[in-house]
Amino acid sequence: MSNYVERVIAQCIKNNPGETEFHQTVEEVLSSLKPVMEQHPEYEAAGLLERLVEPERGVTFRVVWTDDAGKVHVNKGYRYQFNSAIGPYKGGLRFAPSVYPGIIKFLGFEQIFKNSLTGLPIGGGKGGSDFDPNGKSDAEIMRFCQAFMTELYRHIGSETDVPAGDLGVGAREIGYMYGQYKRIVNRFEGVLTGKGLSYGGCLGRTEATGFGIVWYAEEMLKANGENLKDKTVAISGFGNVSWGTAIKLRDLGAKLITISGPDGYILDEAGINTDEKIACLLELRGSGKNVCAPYADKFPGAKFFPGEKPWGVQADLYIPCATQNEIHKEDAETFVKNGVKFVCEGSNMSSTNEAIKIMQEGGIIVGPSKAANAGGVATSCIEMGQNAGHTVFTTEQVYEQLHNIMVGIHKACAEASQKYYDKYDLVAGANIAGFQKVADAMMSQGLV
Ligand SMILES: NC(=O)C1=CN([C@@H]2O[C@H](COP(=O)(O)OP(=O)(O)OC[C@H]3O[C@@H](n4cnc5c(N)ncnc54)[C@H](O)[C@@H]3O)[C@@H](O)[C@H]2O)C=CC1
Numbered sequence: 361m362s363n364y365v366e367r368v369i370a371q372c373i374k375n376n377p378g379e380t381e382f383h384q385t386v387e388e389v390l391s392s393l394k395p396v397m398e399q400h401p402e403y404e405a406a407g408l409l410e411r412l413v414e415p416e417r418g419v420t421f422r423v424v425w426t427d428d429a430g431k432v433h434v435n436k437g438y439r440y441q442f443n444s445a446i447g448p449y450k451g452g453l454r455f456a457p458s459v460y461p462g463i464i465k466f467l468g469f470e471q472i473f474k475n476s477l478t479g480l481p482i483g484g485g486k487g488g489s490d491f492d493p494n495g496k497s498d499a500e501i502m503r504f505c506q507a508f509m510t511e512l513y514r515h516i517g518s519e520t521d522v523p524a525g526d527l528g529v530g531a532r533e534i535g536y537m538y539g540q541y542k543r544i545v546n547r548f549e550g551v552l553t554g555k556g557l558s559y560g561g562c563l564g565r566t567e568a569t570g571f572g573i574v575w576y577a578e579e580m581l582k583a584n585g586e587n588l589k590d591k592t593v594a595i596s597g598f599g600n601v602s603w604g605t606a607i608k609l610r611d612l613g614a615k616l617i618t619i620s621g622p623d624g625y626i627l628d629e630a631g632i633n634t635d636e637k638i639a640c641l642l643e644l645r646g647s648g649k650n651v652c653a654p655y656a657d658k659f660p661g662a663k664f665f666p667g668e669k670p671w672g673v674q675a676d677l678y679i680p681c682a683t684q685n686e687i688h689k690e691d692a693e694t695f696v697k698n699g700v701k702f703v704c705e706g707s708n709m710s711s712t713n714e715a716i717k718i719m720q721e722g723g724i725i726v727g728p729s730k731a732a733n734a735g736g737v738a739t740s741c742i743e744m745g746q747n748a749g750h751t752v753f754t755t756e757q758v759y760e761q762l763h764n765i766m767v768g769i770h771k772a773c774a775e776a777s778q779k780y781y782d783k784y785d786l787v788a789g790a791n792i793a794g795f796q797k798v799a800d801a802m803m804s805q806g807l808v
């Protein structure tokens with residue numbers, strides 16, 4: 361039966377040449393499902409894994425827009441609708457020059473399991489463009505978003521596929537895309553999440569991913585007899601997820617000491633814990649320059665380390681919050697050498713498979729991104745419910761649901777790994793717990 365897993369991985373790599381990030385996640389997820397396949401031979405007979413790694417649908421389209429000087433630009437747009445067994449496709453849109461099918465497929469595949477882990481009725485999908493929002497004017501962003509939605513609108517809908525933000529797509533971009541969708545279809549519906557509060561957005565969605573990550577990390581620590589109070593924490597990035605993470609760390613009494621960007625990292629040993637310092641993350645993101653160095657100019661005492669990542673800094677907990685594959689083999693070796701105990705992934709697929717193996721073998725507890733960052737999409741689903749019911753939830757109602765969901769996800773991961781591996785392995789547990797519900801639904805729905 362383990363041959364089944366190997367065969368599907370090999371075939372998937374062959375069918376999707378050059379898409380290394382997609383290969384990486386398929387390998388990581390499917391490998392940990394081996395004991396499940398042993399117990400369920402009916403899955404192989406139903407070709408379940410072959411179907412799981414093949415998106416139900418994928419569209420690639422041309423996006424034509426003009427810059428402020430009137431020059432015409434052409435970008436690629438994508439939406440991969442991976443799996444709708446348990447609900448409408450759901451997942452963000454990423455705008456970054458590095459976007460190509462391998463990135464969107466890795467994110468879409470991860471989203472299937474993440475969305476299932478939330479316990480809510482949402483399938484998996486992801487989309488985006490190789491458009492670079494950095495350095496663009498507001499008018500250029502608007503024209504790009506309108507052009508992108510002019511094609512995307514025909515593939516999505518509040519009961520079909522509900523995109524949201526991701527890297528490079530925040531409230532501003534969602535607003536421009538929502539306006540264009542509404543103009544084309546002449547309907548006001550919950551087709552996107554992460555909307556502004558004045559037109560159907562959900563209180564708490566902006567900070568939800570970061571809050572959820574910290575609540576998940578808190579469960580990891582508690583399960584190992586510790587808590588977040590007075591712990592030092594190193595994170596990467598300074599975007600939406602880093603910002604929400606910074607706020608919740610402060611709420612729970614932890615001390616955040618780093619942020620980072622593509623230009624290097626900031627070490628602020630006094631703690632990134634005042635309103636002004638935390639708001640500076642938003643200013644850096646809003647500047648459109650994609651650099652964190654100006655933090656050190658603004659707050660004397662903070663140091664900037666150009667071209668370096670924050671993983672060599674001594675801390676009790678590490679939370680990568682920027683992009684995929686931020687933790688490589690060498691970083692994992694540094695963690696093990698430094699006696700690190702906890703790494704909780706905030707960004708999607710923060711670590712290479714090799715790094716995860718080194719960390720786990722070195723005794724580090726790793727919280728996998730598909731579980732730890734699921735609070736964002738969970739709150740998006742709360743937003744969908746709010747829109748469908750033509751109602752509004754209070755911040756307290758959203759936070760309470762979100763907290764319960766994160767505690768539940770940690771419990772599901774721990775129980776699944778205990779059942780199939782007889783140990784506390786959140787990485788394998790997240791894959792198995794996320795898989796189980798999707799597999800049950802796919803088996804019930806026949807060969808589709
Ligand atoms: N926004 C959300 O609700 C969710 C986001 N995520 C994931 O969290 C991560 C961060 O997303 P957001 O904060 O929303 O994006 P963002 O665009 O607000 O911020 C991204 C941050 O990552 C940094 N960054 C990007 N590429 C980098 C690179 N190559 N090297 C170093 N730094 C880099 C940027 O400088 C920025 O600080 C992504 O992996 C995303 O997929 C996951 C779940 C939900």
Ligand SMILES: O=C(O)CCC(=O)C(=O)O
Pocket residue numbers: 450451452453474522523524525526553708733734736737738740
């Ligand atoms: O809120 C959503 O629908 C998607 C969030 C997202 O892109 C993610 O979970 O990676």
